[in-house]
Amino acid sequence: MTSNQVASHYSNTRIVDSILLGLERAGIERASVSVDDLGPVDEFHTGGRIATEHLLKDLQFDTHKKTLDIGCGIGGTSRFLANRFDTTVSGIDLTSEYVEAGIILNQWVSLEDRITLQCGDANNILSENEVFDLAVMLHVGMNISDKAALFSEVARLLKRGGEFAIYDVMKKDEAQIQFPVPWASNESMSFVEPIEHYKHCLEGAGFSIEKTEGRGEFAKSFFRKMQESAKSSDGPPAMGLHLLIGPSIKEKMQNFAQAVFDGLVEPTEIIARKL
Numbered sequence: 001m002t003s004n005q006v007a008s009h010y011s012n013t014r015i016v017d018s019i020l021l022g023l024e025r026a027g028i029e030r031a032s033v034s035v036d037d038l039g040p041v042d043e044f045h046t047g048g049r050i051a052t053e054h055l056l057k058d059l060q061f062d063t064h065k066k067t068l069d070i071g072c073g074i075g076g077t078s079r080f081l082a083n084r085f086d087t088t089v090s091g092i093d094l095t096s097e098y099v100e101a102g103i104i105l106n107q108w109v110s111l112e113d114r115i116t117l118q119c120g121d122a123n124n125i126l127s128e129n130e131v132f133d134l135a136v137m138l139h140v141g142m143n144i145s146d147k148a149a150l151f152s153e154v155a156r157l158l159k160r161g162g163e164f165a166i167y168d169v170m171k172k173d174e175a176q177i178q179f180p181v182p183w184a185s186n187e188s189m190s191f192v193e194p195i196e197h198y199k200h201c202l203e204g205a206g207f208s209i210e211k212t213e214g215r216g217e218f219a220k221s222f223f224r225k226m227q228e229s230a231k232s233s234d235g236p237p238a239m240g241l242h243l244l245i246g247p248s249i250k251e252k253m254q255n256f257a258q259a260v261f262d263g264l265v266e267p268t269e270i271i272a273r274k275l
């Protein structure tokens with residue numbers, strides 16, 4: 001598995017055009033679009049914006065702090081943070097189309113001064129040591145095989161005492177999940193691990209574990225709502241993840257939902273602190 005294969009899995013050259021069509025269908029003017037209007041499309045993780053708010057509710061963001069958004073996608077979490085807390089965010093992502101689209105979306109909502117998005121690999125981030133106060137990573141670790149190396153890189157970039165919030169899909173059972181899923185076309189690019197592996201790698205990289213929370217029941221309720229809305233004769237809502245993922249969303253979400261309902265995987269939060 002190469003990082004190119006992961007980027008190809010996510011690749012979509014029509015993101016901005018699709019979002020423009022979604023906005024038109026929703027009756028939202030491009031000139032007046034808000035960070036909240038983009039939320040249903042740009043938060044590519046289980047439960048979207050609600051899950052982001054839950055993960056980050058106890059962390060202290062403010063104007064003077066710098067946050068690193070690892071695997072930022074098209075920048076939904078970065079925009080949420082910059083907008084809500086007036087904080088400065090640097091996002092990094094492997095998929096160039098995501099970064100390019102994210103930069104345009106930042107301009108639409110006038111946050112380009114507070115957010116920098118760059119294309120790059122989370123295992124090798126171009127930055128000096130100990131510059132960030134906080135780091136967030138939502139639904140990215142499933143694509144990264146060497147979590148010990150990833151967490152060492154995050155530890156290098158965080159200041160001492162800095163918090164690291166993770167929200168990843170983690171393994172609950174050894175049974176095989178069906179592919180494709182939202183993060184992987186096939187098994188070769190999926191590195192879902194149990195929470196014990198995350199804790200072990202985080203502690204090895206110099207973090208203490210502050211809090212963990214399984215979000216399985218929340219995920220099940222999210223999937224039930226999605227399944228109900230898919231059955232509706234109106235089709236999917238104007239603004240939704242289908243604009244980002246494309247037509248394969250149905251099969252990917254069905255396989256993911258099944259794995260959650262069968263107890264094979266669970267979206268899980270970890271808050272860790274650099275010692």
Ligand SMILES: C[S@@+](CC[C@H](N)C(=O)[O-])C[C@H]1O[C@@H](n2cnc3c(N)ncnc32)[C@H](O)[C@@H]1O
Binds near residue numbers: 010045140
């Ligand atoms: C499921 S999406 C989540 C995006 C974003 N965190 C969000 O929640 O909206 C996973 C993202 O991780 C990125 N990614 C995967 N492996 C990566 C790596 N090694 N370095 C940087 N980004 C990576 C992908 O390009 C993709 O944008």
